[in-house]
Amino acid sequence: MMLDFIPEIPISDWTTDFTKWVTDKFAFLFDFIKDNFGSLMEFLTAQLMVIPPIIFILIIAVLAFFLSGKKFGLAAFSIVGLWLIYNQGLWEHLMNTLVLVLIASALSVIIGIPVGILMAKSKIAETIITPILDFMQTMPAFVYLIPAVAFFGIGMVPGVFASLIFASPPTVRFTNLGIRQVSKELVEASDAFGSTGAQKLFKVELPMAKATISAGINQTVMLALSMVVTASMIGAPGLGREVLSALQRAQVGPGFVAGIGIVILAIIIDRLTQSSSKKENM
Amino acid sequence: MPIIEVENLTKVFGRHPKQAIELLDQGKSKEEILQETGQTVGVNRASFSVEEGEIFVIMGLSGSGKSTLVRLLNRIIEPTQGNIYVNGENLSEMDKKALREVRRKKMSMVFQKFALFPNRTILENAEFGLEIQKVPKEERQEKATKALELVGLGSYLEQKPEQLSGGMQQRVGLARALANDPEVLLMDEAFSALDPLIRKDMQDELIDLQSTMQKTIIFITHDLNEALKMGDRIALMRDGSIVQIGTPEEILVNPANDYVEKFVEDVDRSKVLTAEHIMKRPETINIEKHGPRVALERMSKEGISSILVVDSKRILQGYVTADDASQAIKDDIKDLQEILRTDIPKAMKDTPMNEIFDIINGSPIPVAVVENDRLVGIIVRGAVIAALAGNSGVNE
Known part of the structure; x- marks a missing residue:
């Protein structure tokens, strides 16, 4: 057969070798990240756990009240939803999940926005980065777990790593899109008045793209949350782990309860980030 | 000495502009060049000079290259060839930094669709040019307020652009340009987006302002009536080339060719002939x-x-x-x-x-x-x- 002329290309071996090489070569870096980052996240979780749940719930409710334009709906939902999670004994898991999502989102934003700006400014960068983003988003998320474990072992840090890869593309894409969508006349106006590149970016392009970028960040946070269950397969603690263990033991009840917890968290975070981006847009 | 002198200014859009320029030099038309090479000639070897304090109108129909030409003057579009002298300094040879200085201090631009920053207040919009120059806040607010008062918007400082009517928005655009106290104002179809009555008011007001400011104004328009009303001299453009430069009277009475004559036919003569x-x-x-x-x-x-x-x-x-x-x-x-x-x-x-x-x-x-x-x-x-x-x- 024609198709068999070329022997099987050992892509799988190459990838394995490459990962191994990276793991060995950069072990110092990975260890450093793992140690420091891991303890930072544990510290953060511990801090959140110190706050009495009732205070925490009230803070979120007040935040929801003001961010949603002084409406009671989201605030009321936050109080009932978070209380329910507490009531089901999932509070610590909730805090773990929250830290994982927040850290992964924060990193996605910190890395994603500059990359998005680079893409908006350079046609070459856009041409190179776009297929990489496609790859990151379409490759099944489980696949990232394997090198994540190889680099960072198990626990929260590889969870964040996998979430970061999976969740950062929307921020990058929306930042790029947002800047490219800034009207040509406004860009010309800023040039015509003698802006430097940085002035143009910070005084015109980023402010104008803010709403679009916020939408991207909202997507990123949601994707990070959706990685919670997947990341629990490599030992990331939190609500996801409850779902996973319920699945492994075929326990419908606990699985459902933990799942509801994730849904409640998702709704609150989504509405909070959305309403804050809408408010900025006004 | 003229404040702006433009020599042989040419813009070719496309990947191989040199090829197109050779053909231009051989006397081929814009159309022929487009067919032969796929390059679009935006502006074809424009030469003119503008005296200080003059309103110099560049007029032509859409696609005639007038908006491109005005953007070549402050190099928002890079010229393919040719020289632009501002106060005797060659703008086309300046590095980025020197060019920025010219844009900040000497030339300001007013845009057809106003191009105000929707997230900034009227005052902040008018301050923009000075902010870019890192003028201290108090000073720039003072100057911007003055500019806004000059155009009659002294009491709208804290509004956002979308709260204002089109005519008022363009006043903000004008104030933003004036706040820098530039020597040259580039006005790209500045009044074309306004409805006729407001437009007439703005024209009258600009003429009034000009009588006290004595700026050099390069005014782009597609409307011959506006050109005749505003212009001390008018340059008529067609297919990227300037076909005639003259006072409104010269253009009306002695159209240089059929094209100009055709234009002139439509004009409301009662306003121009005496x-x-x-x-x-x-x-x-x-x-x-x-x-x-x-x-x-x-x-x-x-x-x-x-x-x-x-x-x-x-x-x-x-x-x-x-x-x-x-x-x-x-x-x-x-x-x-x-x-x-x-x-x-x-x-x-x-x-x-x-x-x-x-x-x-x-x-x-x-x-x-x-x-x-x-x-x-x-x-x-x-x-x-x-x-x-x-x-x-x-x-x-």
């Missing part, structure tokens, strides 16, 4: 020499029903009618003085056509054109109508 353009040499009689008989003879010879009367210094005295003259002959009156009528409509050489139209409409006799009381010409109703219709009997 008495001087349509007046004829008058038939007169001299009050010191002639009597009613001569007057009647002249009138019947020329086929007119009244004739103007002057003295030996050609000072206008009045007119006599044919009826009065024949009556005087019957009554044996020798002196013209007795039948002289003085209720004669007068106009100056520079009275615009539309005013003459009003004068002549309410009068049975022609309008006399005088200069220091001396009669220089006469305007008959037919000439006014002919001029308004487009085939003016200029300088017959």
Whole structure:
């Protein structure tokens, strides 16, 4: 057969070798990240756990009240939803999940926005980065777990790593899109008045793209949350782990309860980030 | 010395502009170059100079390259070739930093669709240019407020652009440009997006402002009426080339080619032509020499029903009618003085056509054109109508 002329290309071996090489070569870096980052996240979780749940719930409710334009709906939902999670004994898991999502989102934003700006400014960068983003988003998320474990072992840090890869593309894409969508006349106006590149970016392009970028960040946070269950397969603690263990033991009840917890968290975070981006847009 | 001098300025859009420039030099047209090479000639070897304090209008239809040309002047679009001298300095050879300085200090731009920053207040918009120059906040607020007061928006400082009407938004655009105190204002179809009444107001206001500011203004428009109203001189563009540069009068009276003439056909001539353009040499009689008989003879010879009367210094005295003259002959009156009528409509050489139209409409006799009381010409109703219709009997 024609198709068999070329022997099987050992892509799988190459990838394995490459990962191994990276793991060995950069072990110092990975260890450093793992140690420091891991303890930072544990510290953060511990801090959140110190706050009495009732205070925490009230803070979120007040935040929801003001961010949603002084409406009671989201605030009321936050109080009932978070209380329910507490009531089901999932509070610590909730805090773990929250830290994982927040850290992964924060990193996605910190890395994603500059990359998005680079893409908006350079046609070459856009041409190179776009297929990489496609790859990151379409490759099944489980696949990232394997090198994540190889680099960072198990626990929260590889969870964040996998979430970061999976969740950062929307921020990058929306930042790029947002800047490219800034009207040509406004860009010309800023040039015509003698802006430097940085002035143009910070005084015109980023402010104008803010709403679009916020939408991207909202997507990123949601994707990070959706990685919670997947990341629990490599030992990331939190609500996801409850779902996973319920699945492994075929326990419908606990699985459902933990799942509801994730849904409640998702709704609150989504509405909070959305309403804050809408408010900025006004 | 002109404040801006443009030499051979050319812009070719496409990947191989050199090729297109060679073809341009061979005298090929924009169309031929597009077909042969796929390159679009935006501006074709434009040369002109602008004097200080002048309103220089660049006018052409859409696609004529006028908006590209104005953007070449501050290099928002990079020229393919050619030189731009501002105060004798060659802008096209400047590095980025020097160019930024020129844009900050010497040239400001006003945009067709205003290009205000929607997230900033009116004051912050007007401050933008100064903010870019890192002028301290208090100083720039003061200057921006002054600029806004100049355009009549002193009480809207804290509003957002979307709260303002189109005309007001463009005033903000103008204030933003003026706040920098530039030497040159580039106005790209600045009034084209406004409705006609507001537009007229803005034109009048800019002319007023200009009389005190004495800036150099390069004004882009597709509207010949606007060009004629605003411009000290007008450059007409077609297919990227400048086809004629001249004062509004020169362009109207001596269109350089068919293209310009076609343009001129549409113009509202009543605003541009003055008495001087349509007046004829008058038939007169001299009050010191002639009597009613001569007057009647002249009138019947020329086929007119009244004739103007002057003295030996050609000072206008009045007119006599044919009826009065024949009556005087019957009554044996020798002196013209007795039948002289003085209720004669007068106009100056520079009275615009539309005013003459009003004068002549309410009068049975022609309008006399005088200069220091001396009669220089006469305007008959037919000439006014002919001029308004487009085939003016200029300088017959």
